Amino acid sequence: MAEETNPIQTTEQNQAQTPEGEPNSGGSGLTFDQWLDSNPAYRSEFDRRNTKAVQTARTKWEQEQAENLTEAERLEKMSKTQREQYQLDKDRRQFESERAAFQRQQLEVQTGAQLQGMGYDAGFAKYLTGKDAEATSANLTAFDGLMRAYKASAVNEQMRGSGAPKDAGQHEEAPDPFLLGFMGQKKSGKE
Secondary structure, three states, rough: OOOOOOEEHHHHHHHOOOOOOOOOOOOOOOEHHHHHHHHHHHHHHHHHHHHHHHHHHHHHHHHHHHHHHHHHHHHHOOHHHHHHHHOOOHHOOOOOHHHHHHHHHHHHHHHHHEEEEOOOOOHHHHHOOOOOOOHHHHHHHHHHHHHHHHHHHHHHHHOOOOOOOOOOOOOOOOHHHHHHOOOOOOOOOOO
16 A cells, blocks of 8 residues: 655644755645745635634634633632622532532443343443433433344345245256166156
8 A cells, every 4th residue: 555645744844844944845745835826825724724713713812711710709708708608609509510420420331230220231321321220220221222122124035035945946856766767757758
């Protein structure tokens, strides 16, 4: 299998191939910058995408900084009891989030155990775990029904087989001369 070469190379790659500064004799040998400069549309598109990526990253960073600053300013303006209440609410929200994640994990473990009890792989648990135990139970029941139907279909297909043997009817076997003689019949063409 021939290795494909990419005509677009970075300056470092091009310099690594020609350490003496000699022109690259194989392929087009363009560096990335040369390729961009070869067509103004390429340069324009590259600049547009880079500018957009930088703007997006800067906007995200500014929002994070504003949130941190506004939280600090809010805390600064609050009284001691308000700060304590704010911190308590923040800790409660974080605890509830962690608790929900823990409960989800426990439900997934229970679902895996139920799947194994039903004879299925526990790896299906993360796909069958619902919002709560009732939804998970409904998912397990539906999954079990589908799997049983699939297994029954596969067994029926195996039992049905492929029908007639492959060479049946394609050629006629010559009658057994012993059986013909036993039955009192003569073989055609010979006595």
